[in-house]
Amino acid sequence: MSNLNELFRKRIGLSSSIPVTFASLNTILELTAATIPFENLCTLSGDPNGLNEGHLVEKIIERNEGGLCYDLNGILYLFLKENGLDVQLVRGSVYVPDLKGFSPTGRTHAAILLNDDGKRYLVDTGFGGNLPLRPVPMDGTEITSPSGEFRVKKEASEFGDYFLEMKLKYKDPDWKIGYAFDSREPVENIRDLSEMKKTITTHPHSPFNKKPxxxxxxxxxxxxxxxxxxxxxxxxxxxxxxxxxxxxxxxxxxxxxxxxx
Known part of the structure; x- marks a missing residue:
């Protein structure tokens, strides 16, 4: 195992004796959400660094910071991949209720797809206060977690072929759209998310480049x-x-x- 495996385990408080498997993902997602915050302080400073393993380790582990979706799902993706899980990064577009439509920044949400035992799941630790804290089956099965109810719906849109839908605990009486995502165009390399980061850092309609x-x-x-x-x-x-x-x-x-x- 690489240094990333050891460092990430230490960062989230995951014992080295616990194997990283589908069965332990619930624990890993809860620990990651509780210890690594979703935050935009680096974005406000105009962080020019491209995305790669070295940058993410320095930012999230050595400097003890959090990050946005491409940071948080980026480092989780690297950790899961290092431990032998079959994972891919995908792009999506967040639904903005106030606009009654998707974000003007386009496909600027990064998430993870996981293949396990012939089934596919959506995994996301970078969606702010809307985290499923569980792998969400891609077949439409509804899951319940400490943060609410979640499901993935297969439906075509200009931003992909699926939607994540949610009903957040203490917040939502009804189901709502979280984001659309595209399972057909996986991101081949984490560096390919650098353009997404640039858009979030510079776009006039980005919700993350104005206030902490x-x-x-x-x-x-x-x-x-x-x-x-x-x-x-x-x-x-x-x-x-x-x-x-x-x-x-x-x-x-x-x-x-x-x-x-």
């Missing part, structure tokens, strides 16, 4: 930190705190283990 956003999903809910508020969703309900810059830095450290300069 930090998100974490845990087994008992989710939390979102912006420069003006800290919101959490748990069984007890929604709790929102209005904050100032000093409090923002304190919360980033306390709940996301990130030092904000």
């Amino acid at each position: 956003l930090l998100t974490r999903v845990t087994s008992d809910g989710s939390m979102v930190l912006t420069e003006t508020s800290f919101t959490s969703w748990t069984e007890a309900g929604v709790k929102k705190e209005e904050i100032d810059p000093k409090r923002f830095k304190e919360l980033a450290k306390e709940f996301y283990n990130i030092e904000v300069k």
Whole structure:
């Protein structure tokens, strides 16, 4: 096993004695979501680095940062592949309810497809507060996880041949579209996601290049930190705190283990 295997296990708190198999994916996805936040601080600084294994290890493991979909699913993909799982990266486009359509940034969501025992699954640890925390079967079977209910629907769109649909715990009374994705055009190399990163960093309609956003999903809910508020969703309900810059830095450290300069 490579250094990445050891480093990623240490980062998420996964024992070296636990084999990486389909059976252990639930644990791996929960640990990854709880320890590596979805955040855009590097994007705000205009990070020019292309995507590759060295950059992701430096960013997420050595600097103890989080990242966006291409960072988080990128390093998880490398870890799963290193451990012998049959995985591919795919591109998708996020549905934006306020726009009643898909993101103007196009196919700027990266996710993972997993083949196991003749079946295909969607795996995603880079979708903000909407993480399934489980592999989602591609055959339409609905799954339930600590964060809600999820399913993959086969349906053609301009952005692919499938949709991820979800009903988030504590948030959604009905099913809604998460994103469309294309299973027919897998990404051959993680470096090929660099253009996606460039678009998210520079596009005028990118939701991630304007204001800080930090998100974490845990087994008992989710939390979102912006420069003006800290919101959490748990069984007890929604709790929102209005904050100032000093409090923002304190919360980033306390709940996301990130030092904000």
